[in-house]
Amino acid sequence: MESQTITPVILCGGSGTRLWPLSRKSYPKQFAPLIGATSLFQASVKRLSGARYAAPVVVTGDSFRFTVVQQLDEISVDPGAVLIEPTGKDTGPAILAAALHIAETNPKGLMLVAPSDHVIPDDDAFANAIASAVPAAEAGDLVTFGIKPDRPETGYGYLELEHRPGNTQEPRPLKSFVEKPNATDAATMMAEGCYLWNAGIFxxxxxxxxxxxxxxxxDMYAAVNTAVNEAKPDLGFLRLAPEPWAAAPSISIDYAVMEKASNLSVVPYGGRWSDLGDWAAVWRETETKGLSLSGAATAIDCENTLLRSEVxxxxxxxxxxxxxxxxxxxxAVLVSHKSRTQDVKSAVRILKKNHAPQAEHFPKDHRPWGWFESLAMGERFQVKRIVVNPGASLSLQSHHHRSEHWIVVQGTAKVSVNESIRLVSENQSIYVPLGAQHRLENPGKLHMxxxxxxxxxxxxxxxxxxxEDVYART
Structure with a gap:
């Protein structure tokens, strides 16, 4: 009998603060091109595309909803649904919400849950691991995927097996979940060979x-079920109902249900994998002869070093x-010993405590219509570069405290100022007085x-x- 179609569930609500300053709360690592030209989110979606897979269900937060749609459009993927969490609640409620949504149309189907920020370079090897897990999942097992460790890592949780996994990818029973170990225990576990890294893929x-x-x-089931039943469509998204969602606990799927279940099995995966949990992990995935260089980076007599210029x-x-x-x-500039990159998260907490905007806010402010960045700021003035996507439009808006001068340097802008509407081409400018209602649009097919x-x-x-706002923002 031919196996059924699998619905991918892509989780992309995390903040990834250990990869600060490139990853921040306002624009986390899954949307950045950390490895190659595409983002980690796009790579995850493409990995789970093809004849075996249905359209993906994406679970994300309100702040990232338009980024998700834009990045899916860039790789020509139409999602099955984009579920918007009112607040982040960890993986337990998020996966349950996705399952309840899929159950409305395919209650007997399979779903593959994957984070959006992992690196899995060998798509064929990963596809084979998924294929080997399908019979166990169809038979009623909860299948998780364990990574064969190549070092005594303290940054991951582990999966304990009864016996060494060998070189096959056949599902086998899971003995227990193991918390992130200290260095001594991690070395012991690796030597015993019965432990795999917990990849968080199901x-x-x-x-x-x-x-x-x-x-x-x-209790979680009741709260999330109500949040899904009372969800509201919004510009192609599905907003989970906030009041019942608030009653759900913030808890991972491991703690919520997996550690209590008896029908668990594990597929050992021996291919390359990384969750890019810190800059040392990025170095491991990108280094050539000990160096990882990105952008306008030059290394002279350096070893085992990562240098990135993101400017x-x-x-x-x-x-x-x-x-x-x-x-x-x-x-912002980060300089760290490679062995201390897990501590970047602590540095972000200190910056946040000191009210430094760099702690959470990305210098490029991504919006549904494009993005902008501040080029210069002083007393009573600010200079920005604004990039508007083809066919996109900013809201009709006004300001209490500022006027604006716009100079088009690429493309053509359609500008509304009060009752006046005009086209402004390259090297032309327009003045927006304080208090005037104004709108900026890009009527062209290239970025403006x-x-x-x-x-x-x-x-x-x-x-x-x-x-007025075509994106229904308030």
Missing amino acids: LFSVQTILDTYRANAP EGQAIVAIGLDDIVAVAMPD VLIEVQTGGYLGEDDIIRH
Whole structure:
């Protein structure tokens, strides 16, 4: 009998603070091109595309909904659904919401749950691992995937097996989940050979996982089921109902149900895999002869070092470094010993405590219509570069505290200022007085770029009164 189609469930709500300053709360690592030209999210979706797979179900937060759709459009993937969590609740409620949604149309189908920020270079090997897990999932097992460790890693949880897995990918029973170990225990576990890294990837039937939630987390099931039943469509997204969602606990699927279930099996995966949990992991995935260089980076007499320049026109040069990570952004620079990159998360907490905007806010502010970045700021003025996607439109808006001068440097802008509407071409400019209702549109088929000069007593992004908005923002 031919195996049924699998619905991928892509989780992309995390913040990835250990890869600061490139990954931040406002634009986390899954949307960045950390490895190659595509983002980790796009690579995850493409990996789970093809004849065996249905359209993906994506679970994300409100802040990332338009980024998700834009990045899917860039790789020509039409999602089955994009579920919007009112607040992040970890993987337990998120996976349950996806299962309940899929059950409305395919209650007996299989679903494959995968994070959006993992690196799995060998697509064929991963596809073979999934194929080997399908019979067990169809038979009612909750199948997880374990990575054969190549070092005593302390940053991952582990899966304990009864026996060494050998070189086959056949599913076998899971003995226990193991928390992230200390260095001594990690070395012991690796030597014993009965432990795999917990990849956080799962394959099971929709019916089986729903039965598991009902049996082991009935209160969560009731809350999330109501949130899905009362969900509201919004511009192609499905917003889970916030009030019942608030009653669901913040808990991982492992703690919520997996550790309580008896029908667990594991597929050992021996191919390359990384969750890119810190900059040392990025170095391991990208290094050539000990060096990982990105952008305008130059290394002289350096070893085992990662250098990244994420700024157009900014060079980073290192001389005589060993085991160092250095990442340069327009508003922040990270320099760390490679062995201490797990501590970047602590540094972000300190920055946040000190109210530094760099802690959470990305220098490029991504919006549904494109993005902008601040080029210069001083007392009573700010200069921005604004990039508007083809066919996109900003909201009809006004400001209490600032006026704006717009200079088009690429493409053509359709500009509305009060009752006036005109086309502004390259090398032309227009003035938007304080208080005027105005809108910026890109009627062309290429990106439109303009330089905006703001002047006024207050230049914060919260000085925006939206009168109309095609993206239904408030």
